[in-house]
Every structure is written in structure tokens, then in C-alpha cells.
Amino acid sequence: MTWTALPVERTRQLGDLGTVAERQMLEGWLSWHRETLLAKCAGLGPAQLARATVEPSDLTLLGLVRHMAEVERWWFRRSFAGETVGDVFTGPSDGNEGLDGAHAADAERDFELFRTEVKACEAAAAGRGLDETFMSSRGVSLSLRWVYVLMIQEYARHNGHADFLRERTDGATGD
Numbered sequence: 001m002t003w004t005a006l007p008v009e010r011t012r013q014l015g016d017l018g019t020v021a022e023r024q025m026l027e028g029w030l031s032w033h034r035e036t037l038l039a040k041c042a043g044l045g046p047a048q049l050a051r052a053t054v055e056p057s058d059l060t061l062l063g064l065v066r067h068m069a070e071v072e073r074w075w076f077r078r079s080f081a082g083e084t085v086g087d088v089f090t091g092p093s094d095g096n097e098g099l100d101g102a103h104a105a106d107a108e109r110d111f112e113l114f115r116t117e118v119k120a121c122e123a124a125a126a127g128r129g130l131d132e133t134f135m136s137s138r139g140v141s142l143s144l145r146w147v148y149v150l151m152i153q154e155y156a157r158h159n160g161h162a163d164f165l166r167e168r169t170d171g172a173t174g175d
Contacts, residue, residue, distance in 0.1 A: 003108045005041040005049060023130060026148040033155030034118055036175060037068060038111075040162035044169065046107035053168035059099065061165050064158050066098035066110050069117040071154055075147045076121035080134050083124065088117055 010032070017028040041049055041061050049062040069088045074097070077083040089098040089110070102110070130145040166172050 046104035062102040070098035
């Protein structure tokens with residue numbers, strides 16, 4: 001049997017985040033956006049995930065999953081937590097942060113690497129204060145709160161791309 005991206009069961013509902021504490025709200029929104037990206041991929045096989053469907057762009061759903069794993073690692077683990085870890089797929093220095101190099105044959109592995117990276121990033125932020133700061137690679141002081149907000153916007157932007165890619169793949173729409 002051919003592997004397909006698994007369905008996503010939501011762990012958070014956005015309506016439940018309306019009156020929670022700031023940390024819970026940021027974590028909840030980020031979790032929702034992570035799940036949204038995976039939901040856009042659910043039920044698709046490797047070839048569908050690796051196919052560019054919005055010409056002339058070569059962007060793919062699998063490329064977005066890879067990219068978000070790379071971006072998560074960069075901000076949560078490398079930048080904020082100061083971990084010395086290599087690239088998930090490719091690095092920020094290549095200018096594509098995982099978008100290139102998405103191959104159908106690696107789809108199952110790439111999805112697992114994404115899930116593993118998300119867990120590692122959650123662990124890197126666990127127990128740390130939103131006001132804790134670090135120096136960015138450009139010498140700017142940033143907080144963990146800033147990283148959460150950045151990641152929420154990064155997912156929101158790319159989930160919009162994923163909407164178009166999925167609709168062009170099989171007509172599916174939705175959150």
C-alpha cells in the first residue's frame with residue numbers, strides 16, 4: 001500500500017483561545033497553524049505532495065512542509081535556544097530553507113522529520129519565559145514572544161499558499 005499523508009485531528013479550536021493566557025494563546029495559534037499545513041496535505045500521496053500545481057511557481061506542498069521544519073529549527077532551536085544543530089533538509093544559507101529538493105520518494109520521511117522537529121522546537125521553548133531574549137544573527141535582541149508571533153505569521157502566509165496548491169491538486173478547499 002502506498003503511503004499517504006495522514007488526516008489531522010485538531011488539538012485546539014480557535015474559539016477556545018479567546019480568553020486564555022498569552023502563552024496558551026500563542027502556543028494554541030501556532031499549533032493550529034501547524035495542524036492546518038498538515039491538514040492541507042492529508043490524504044495525498046507522495047507524487048501529489050511533490051507536484052508543483054500553480055504555474056509558473058515550482059512551490060509544492062511537500063516543499064512547504066520541509067520549509068517549515070527548517071524555519072522552526074532556525075528560530076526555536078538555533079536562534080532562541082542556542083542549540084548547535086545542523087540543517088533538517090537544507091539551510092538558511094541556500095536561500096530556500098527546504099523548499100527545493102522535495103522528492104516524492106522522500107515524502108514519508110520528510111513528514112516524519114517535520115513532526116520530529118516540531119516536538120524538538122516545543123521542547124526548546126518549554127519552561128522558558130516569553131520575555132527571554134537572544135541576539136539574532138543580525139545583532140538584534142529578540143524575545144521568545146517575537147519568535148512565536150513570527151512563526152504564526154510564517155505559517156499563516158504559507159498556509160495560504162497551501163490552499164492554492166491543494167485546490168489545484170484535487171479541488172479540496174477548507175481551513
